[in-house]
Amino acid sequence: MFKIGYGEDSHALEKGKILTIGNLQIKNSPRGTIAHSDGDVLLHALSDALLSAFAAGDIGKYFPPSNMDYKDLDSNIILAKVLELINYDNLKINNIAAVVILDKPKLGDLREAIQARVAELLAIEINKVGITFKTSEGLAERHVQARVTVLLELI
Ligand code: C5P
Ligand code: MG
Numbered sequence: 001m002f003k004i005g006y007g008e009d010s011h012a013l014e015k016g017k018i019l020t021i022g023n024l025q026i027k028n029s030p031r032g033t034i035a036h037s038d039g040d041v042l043l044h045a046l047s048d049a050l051l052s053a054f055a056a057g058d059i060g061k062y063f064p065p066s067n068m069d070y071k072d073l074d075s076n077i078i079l080a081k082v083l084e085l086i087n088y089d090n091l092k093i094n095n096i097a098a099v100v101i102l103d104k105p106k107l108g109d110l111r112e113a114i115q116a117r118v119a120e121l122l123a124i125e126i127n128k129v130g131i132t133f134k135t136s137e138g139l140a141e142r143h144v145q146a147r148v149t150v151l152l153e154l155i
Contacts, residue, residue, distance in 0.1 A: 002094070003152045007048025007058075009041040010145040019144065021100060021107070022114035022131075023076050023121065028105050033144060036065045040075035041146035042100055042131075046118070047075075047082040049096075049148040054086050076121055083122075093124050094151040101134045101145040108133060 017032025018025055020040045033039025047059045059078055062085070063070045096118070100107065107114070111131055119126040136143065 001154045003053040003154070005049035005051070005053030005150045005152065006148070007045040007050075007052055008145070008147050009044035009048065010143060011035050011039045011041055013142045013144055020075070021102075021110075021144070021146075023074075023117045024110065024114055026105065026107070026110070030104055031142065037063070037070055037073040037078065038075050039144075041144050042098060042114070042118070042148070043075035043079050043121075045146040045148040046096065046098065046150070047079050049150045050082050050086055050152075053150065053152050056085060079121055090155060092153045092155050093122060093128060094153055095128045095130065096122075096148060096150045097130045097132075098146060098148045099132050099134060101136055101140075101143075101147075103135045103138060103141040106133070 011033040013031035014034050015031050017034060019029040019032040020038045022042045023040060044059060051058055059082065062081060063078055115126050115129045115131055118129045
């Protein structure tokens with residue numbers, strides 16, 4: 001049986017902060033995320049996509065932003081907890097399709113590194129992790145967003 005999941009996330013950006021996407025710090029970014037955790041929109045949208053496939057709520061249900069224990073939390077810990085919640089051992093990811101919307105910097109040169117890190121966190125092949133990048137055409141330069149679809153197979 002197949003299951004489809006979909007998730008989105010978005011964070012405001014500010015000068016002098018760190019930008020993390022797909023568990024990688026983006027070195028040359030003019031701005032970074034204002035967030036309770038590390039503000040990794042890609043891992044947050046992916047985590048929500050996985051939960052949504054099982055109608056299991058969203059990451060805020062398990063990691064409430066009001067809980068100070070989760071301040072500056074590395075989002076791969078959120079993803080790992082989600083994998084546990086959905087019984088990941090009994091699943092196969094067919095593929096992931098992700099979009100990251102960010103004006104600056106351009107991320108094309110980092111695509112493979114981000115794909116590789118996400119693939120590593122999920123223990124799947126890199127060619128199952130599709131990532132496309134878009135700008136907002138300059139309309140939202142203080143904003144980063146991600147949208148993720150995932151197709152899962154129960155095994
Ligand atoms: O948003 P727009 O269509 O102008 O983006 C053009 C191309 O720029 C995208 O298809 C993508 O290859 C690249 N891009 C990127 N990093 C971003 C935004 C866009 O590499 N942060
Ligand atoms: Mg365009």
